[in-house]
Amino acid sequence: MRKIIAFLVLVAIVWLSQAQAANYMYEKNSIKGVGYLEQEKIVQTQVGFSGQKLVEHVAGSGNVVLLRTELEAERQLNGSGSKMACEFPNTCAMDYINYTKEAEFEYMPISYQTGQYDAKWVDKLCVQNYRIGAVLTEMYSHAEHLQRTTEVKTRGYDNSCVENCCTGVLEANINSNVIGVAHIGWISRDPEPNRLLKGRHAEYGRSVEDLTGVFAVEKFVQLWGNSTCGAISVDWLPCV
Amino acid sequence: MIGALLIFLSAPSFSQDLPVDTIHTKSIHMAGIVEESKITIKDSWASPCPDSIRLRDDAYRTPPEVVLPMGWLAYVSQSVIGSWNGSYAPMAFQTIDR
Numbered sequence: 440m441r442k443i444i445a446f447l448v449l450v451a452i453v454w455l456s457q458a459q460a461a462n463y464m465y466e467k468n469s470i471k472g473v474g475y476l477e478q479e480k481i482v483q484t485q486v487g488f489s490g491q492k493l494v495e496h497v498a499g500s501g502n503v504v505l506l507r508t509e510l511e512a513e514r515q516l517n518g519s520g521s522k523m524a525c526e527f528p529n530t531c532a533m534d535y536i537n538y539t540k541e542a543e544f545e546y547m548p549i550s551y552q553t554g555q556y557d558a559k560w561v562d563k564l565c566v567q568n569y570r571i572g573a574v575l576t577e578m579y580s581h582a583e584h585l586q587r588t589t590e591v592k593t594r595g596y597d598n599s600c601v602e603n604c605c606t607g608v609l610e611a612n613i614n615s616n617v618i619g620v621a622h623i624g625w626i627s628r629d630p631e632p633n634r635l636l637k638g639r640h641a642e643y644g645r646s647v648e649d650l651t652g653v654f655a656v657e658k659f660v661q662l663w664g665n666s667t668c669g670a671i672s673v674d675w676l677p678c679v
Numbered sequence: 680m681i682g683a684l685l686i687f688l689s690a691p692s693f694s695q696d697l698p699v700d701t702i703h704t705k706s707i708h709m710a711g712i713v714e715e716s717k718i719t720i721k722d723s724w725a726s727p728c729p730d731s732i733r734l735r736d737d738a739y740r741t742p743p744e745v746v747l748p749m750g751w752l753a754y755v756s757q758s759v760i761g762s763w764n765g766s767y768a769p770m771a772f773q774t775i776d777r
Contacts, residue, residue, distance in 0.1 A: 616721075627712055644712050646705070649756040655700075655719040663711040 462514040462523075470506040474549055475499070475556035484514045484534035484595070485569070491536045491593045492567040499560030499582070504543035511537040515597070520570075522597045531600040533607075536566070536593050543586045559619065560585050570595030570607040572628040572640060573662035577611075582619030589613050592672045606664035610673045613658040621650040625660055705757060720755065 464482060477498040484490035491512070515532040517523055522532035548557040560582035567574045573593075579585050595607040613623065624647035628640040650656070661671060705716040 625714070627709075644707070644709055646707060646714055646716075647757075648705075648716070648718070650718065652755075653721040655721060657717040659713070659715045661713040666711045668711075 460514075464510070464512045466508070466510045468506075468508055470503055473502050475558070476503055476506075480508075480510065482510065482512045482536055484512060484536065485516070485518060489518075489520075489569045490514075490516075491534050491570070491595055492565075493536050493538060493591075493593075494563075494565045495538075496561065496563045497542075498558060499544055499546060499562075500549045500556035500558045501547040501560070502545040504545060505541060506544075507541045509537075509539045511535075516595070520595075520598045522599065531602070532597040534570070534595045536591075538564075538566070538589070538591045540564075540587070540589045542588075544582065544584070546583045559583060562587070564589065564591075566591050566593055566609065566611070568593045568595060568607055568609040568662070569630060571609065571662065571664040572630040573607075573609040573625065575609060575611050575625045575660060575662070576623065577613055578622040579615070579617055580620045580622075582617055584618045585615070586617070587613075587615035588678065589615075590673050590677070594672070603667035603669075604665040605668035608664065608668050608672065609660075609662040610671050611658070611660045612673050612677045613656060613660070614677065615656045616654070617650075617656070618653050619651075621648070621654060621656065623648045623650075623656065623658065625662060627662055703755060703757065718755065 466480075470476070478496070480493065480495040482494075483492040493510075493512070497506075512535065514534055515523060515525070515527050515529075516534050542562070544560045544562070546559045548555065550556075559580070561580045562582065562585060563576075563578040563580075565574065565576050565578075575591065577589060579587070590612045591610070593607070593609040596605065615621070624645070626642065627644040628642050630640070632638045633641050659673075701720040703716075703718040703720070705714065705718075707714040
């Protein structure tokens with residue numbers, strides 16, 4: 440009898456240890472109104488300095504004319520970069536984050552009987568792809584008026600089914616109109632540390648823009664693990 | 680006749696007063712990397728439409744006060760660095776501040 444109980448306990452432990460996190464995440468929301476808004480999104484497909492990561496922070500007071508976001512993320516790879524034991528609809532397993540945002544904010548102080556909010560708009564987005572060593576930052580601060588559309592897709596492919604050396608991609612379409620401060624940039628670094636650089640990661644490209652004033656920004660960024668990745672995954676005919 | 684001549688001579692100075700947007704474009708093509716960028720420095724900004732800040736049928740929020748000329752100073756900083764050979768040597772470097 441004791442042996443049977445011990446066996447059942449062992450089976451239960453093994454079964455529980457196979458329980459996993461929610462590896463597929465999807466969120467779609469739409470916000471309109473007047474008041475104070477603060478929003479934060481943090482998504483990652485792997486722990487530590489690997490996988491795909493997205494961090495977003497929005498805050499400000501005034502009129503939220505429109506705030507529509509759609510976020511989709513999935514872990515199809517385990518910590519070692521190999522496919523999990525599942526059947527996925529896509530042919531090559533990957534970690535990915537798809538993010539789309541359309542927003543328009545107007546700043547104004549807001550007073551309620553219980554308090555007062557007076558904060559110009561801050562809207563920060565950072566997307567990291569550790570598989571290919573690429574990062575993209577889109578940040579607006581001190582914004583009196585912000586109108587923006589952003590589409591970002593980041594992917595890291597399974598080691599065993601990488602075609603044409605394409606280990607992953609990070610692509611973005613950015614369109615914005617802003618009265619305020621904008622900081623937009625990207626970096627491409629070697630994902631492998633370099634012994635000759637004392638363990639640091641070689642930097643292959645960097646582009647940074649700092650804008651203060653009244654601007655319209657149109658930008659397309661394509662960061663690929665290799666130039667043979669096929670076709671872009673963001674909209675190739677975006678609204679301008 | 681003299682009046683027409685004066686108008687003709689002053690035409691270039693009038694044209695300089697027209698609002699003109701400044702456009703910065705940037706294009707980067709490297710192995711596996713593309714950036715196409717266009718930044719328009721706006722000379723004017725249309726105030727927010729009152730309809731968009733309507734609270735109720737009979738109540739409106741006061742839109743943010745936009746004083747012309749703009750209180751904002753236009754400042755643009757663009758920098759691009761590309762490297763090759765394991766980043767031991769810069770391949771291209773460009774910085775624009777104005």
